[in-house]
Amino acid sequence: MTQNGISISGQTVQCKCVESKIETDRLYYSRFAVSPFKRGQAGIVGIAMRKASLGEVEGTSITYAKFRGAVHEYSTIMGIQETIHDILVNLKETVFRSDSRDIQKASLYVTGPKKVTAGDILLPPTVRAVDHSQYIATVTQPVSPNIDLIIEKGYGYQINNSEEYKSGEFPIDAIFTPVRNASHSIHPFESPKEIGEISFIETWTDGSMTPSEALYEASKNLIDLFDPFLQMKQNANCFESNDIIFSCTRPSSSHWNDMDKSAREATSKNTFIDQLELPARVYHCLKRSNINTVLDLLDYSQEDLQKIKSFGKRSADQIVKLLWERFSIELPSKRL
Template sequence: MNNISIKCLKSEKIQSGVCYGQFVLNSLKPGQGITIGNQLRRVLLGDLGGVAISAVRIAGITHEFSTIPGVREDILEILLNLKGIVLKNKTKNTQYGRLKVQGPCVITADLIQLPADLEIVNQNHYIATISTSNIVEIEFKFEYGTGYRLANQVFSDEDENYLQLDTIFMPVQKVDFKIENVYDSANNISERLLLDIWTNGSISPNEAIEHAAQIIIDLFLLLLNNKNTTEKNQLDLKNPSLSIEPYTNIAIEELQLSVRAYNCLKKAQINTVGDLLQYSPEKLQELKNFGRKSADEVFSTLKNKLGIILK
């Protein structure tokens, strides 16, 4: 049994509040690195949620192609700047905030009045500049979600005066991983997985990997607890009319054949062991560039790996 362990090698804050962390998972069996790395990467990038500004209402403005008197930026530039504000949340409820300032001044994210459950990570983030004594008043809508949502999503009637934003909820910006082979004194091979995570600062890389692992655990627990599905599958397996050989759907990549034999089979549209068993030994040798040596290799591999003997 594996003694799998995870260790944080590096954790630091870089520009604009972005957090970076590097982790290593040790003592993995050969092949487990790519499985765990892919699963964690997909969940980190796609399933973790966050809070972002989804819409704004600006006093005196009815559409995004307007301008505010005395403000250097037009509405589109302001909306783009607002998308860069990073928020920490303690609740998943929709909330509202507001900003009211009189110029001349530079408007930054720290001037936004927030509810108690929200916090701005990058408080010095630039929004706009007022060059006159005009007053700028903005109301913000904060929503929790996952992934990315386009601004063309239909709003309710109460939101008709709001300008919508393309909303990025994802707290994890980037994930990389690589796998290294490790040899012990007896020349046994194990793998270690190096995982690099960048977040927007609303959560730390440590928190991100903990949340991702919990999501994966919860997913598989649902599968284990789904007794009705399990019982149905057991009944289906007992039905002789539905019996399926266990090896028919195995991809031929799992046989680890030589390049020559593998390429010949793929060119003949033989993608699984089930496809391969449709061919007799004589028909196999009739494949283009598939000689006696390749046939012997296939027969031997089927026998040694799967216990299949072709007559």
């Protein structure tokens, strides 16, 4: 049983794991009791934790597969029962746990006849398959198919564009969600002094992490989201500031061109990258490189962006296109 004490509104609030079970290798369940809360607080915490658990916990997934001899997604490889499409679906659902944030390479090389499972994937030391029996394909003849894989970490759901890949290469839309489901319920209780609330939080994970680990990461990332508000000066009054007040709507090219240099700098300084509606993978790569605003991006050339870990040319092209369309800013190809 785990127990942690924190302070909320002068109360000592504790989180206890009251139930935990492993239903399968890919389904872990835990139930947590969090109390005591004042009336109304349990709902705030429960809703926030549910959303953070489903969207702010990092997962590991296959994002790319290369089949030698494959023509298109719905073709077949001699000696394999499934189509390429069916194998890609099975690879997409394969659950991994990774101790590294780097992009990892893996491969699948077997000789049939054989039932191929996740345990047959040749993985780097920092990655492991959660369920070695998870089905991938069946090789029906004495052939030796070879599949190259790329495994990445990320958040949420990532759609990969197939236009940039060659024949035989297939991007996989990744599901970076180790938390399969999360729910909360609120139960009132009476104490001698007041009526309070208990929040029960239920979490189901895919086995790549325990519900306790998921809850810890979700709460940590949730706190980080509120950090900008904690950094605000208590006596700061934005109405007394002479800073330029800017709109969050997209400025037109003509509007941007009409601005003087100081106005442009102020706008780019105060436009944060989370306002740019970037793909999750691009956003997190920039954040890890301490790039927080458009002004920070202007310190980079296109070549510099491609050198950011896990970024690449496609992500750099997205940034270049976005800066031009929104702000009429053209990043140089190389640093001058």
